Amino acid sequence: MRVHSVPLGVYVDNDTPIHRAPAGMKMLALFVFVLGATIAVHTVPWAVTTFAAPCLGYLIARIPWRIAWQQLWPPLIFLVPLTAFQWWQLSGERALVMFLTIYAGLIAATLVTLTTQVAAMMEALERALSPLSRIGVRTDLISLTMSMTIRLIPLMLGTVNEVLDARKARGAGFSLRAFGTPIIVRSIRRARAMAEALQARGVGD
Secondary structure: OOOOOOOOOOOOOOOOHHHHOOHHHHHHHHHHHHHHHHHHOOOHHHHHHHHHHHHHHHHHOOOOHHHHHHHHOOOHHHHHHHHHHHHHHOOHHHHHHHHHHHHHHHHHHHHHHHHOOHHHHHHHHHHHHHHHHHHOOOHHHHHHHHHHHHHHHHHHHHHHHHHHHHHHHHOOOOOHHHHHHHHHHHHHHHHHHHHHHHHHOOOOO
16 A cells, blocks of 8 residues: 655654744744735746745755655645636736745645644644633634644545555445545544543543
8 A cells, every 4th residue: 555645744854944943933934925925926026936935945944855746736736727717817927926826825834834743833823822811712722623623634635545545456446435435434433532532531621
């Protein structure tokens, strides 16, 4: 069975300036980068520069190109048709600017997940939300919810890959029912197990 590298499911352990940077600083830099690219980038040269910036980050962080590509090709399935539609509706220049800025944001976000452990990101988020706890907001539950969501995305994609591999190994053809049923069953079992674990720890009491 081949090994899949699913989005949000990979952390590359290296000793680089990007890895050593605090998680909160990286998340803030990502927010500023995406916001700035969305508001300020309107020409192809600036879009190319915006696209090149996070790519340089991969070199600094010494991310293997195969891991980077495994993480970054899935969005192209949706982004390329969208770009083609924009090209047809508007113009080639505007479509290219849109593609480069959106993909640059995805590249930057993936760089953050590849160089930051989920626990560190959640700790940074909880610290950022801590002022809300003074007005009664359960910031620990917000952090827990987001942590579980991030963790469940690669688990769900891993389940899909396992089902597909199992069907290929048996030589079975594609069937929506045969494909969806084991995924639903496994998801329900995982949800029940997580609910029991949370209940046993008194979460939400």
